[in-house]
Amino acid sequence: MKLSRLAALSSSIVLGAVLALTGAGTAQAGTSAAALDYVALGDSYSSGVGAGSYDSASGDCKRSTRAFPKLWAAANAPSSFAFTACSGARTNDVTANQLGPLSSATDLxxxxxGGNDAGFADVMTTCVLQSEATCISRVNQARAYVDSTLPGRLDSVYSAVRSKAPSAKVVVLGYPRFYKLGGSCIAGLSEGERTAINGASDYLNAAVARRAAAHGFTFGxxxxxxxxxxxxxxxxxxxSVNWLNIGESYHPTAAGQSGGYLPVLNAND
Structure with a gap:
């Protein structure tokens, strides 16, 4: 009897050492941690416009298999994944059309x-087609909107998300700067226009980050x-401007989704 217990104890110690060395125990724990419910909301930067490989069933929402939410779900195997992000979505579109999958069980x-609310597409069209002075004037209009109206619209959608998913970790991701100043471009927008557009992106990100923090959300x-x-x-x-598919202009490529957005979600999930 004593020998049996000793043998069992020895086997247990050996098994524990093997699990520690092989990482099998860690893998099992990781699988349990990944068993969560994930919902991806938002505009074209979340749906994956610009990355190609669109799901035909998503229609005009243009949800890409290369979008960062799909990549995260493929890598982490959540217990459920709902992808409702849609090209062109504004805050009211998210509230009205995308929140159905959220529930008290939602974990992430x-x-x-915010970009579409602030008139991103019109800003870029104005800057590409019109003068530098007109471009900068339009950028300033967008910044004024970010000050006066966007915070309330963000509060509305953030409150709706929290109401429907009270226990979820909410990660709000921002937008990139669009231009490398002093870079390789020899045509197109002026350096003044590029500087103004980059500044507007920073301004928008700062406003989004403030409202996300006010709701207890994580900004990435x-x-x-x-x-x-x-x-x-x-x-x-x-x-840049894609004349063959104008809707993809100023959107991340597949590399931008996997190398620009996915690591930020991974760091904050």
């Missing part, structure tokens, strides 16, 4: 929103991961 939510900046990969960098992870 990712979200990009992608400025760092995109540094060195802006337009005019020579190694861009963002489309």
């Amino acid at each position: 939510v990712s979200l990009t929103v 900046s992608v400025v760092g991961t995109f540094t060195g990969h802006e337009i005019c960098s020579g190694s861009a992870w963002l489309h």
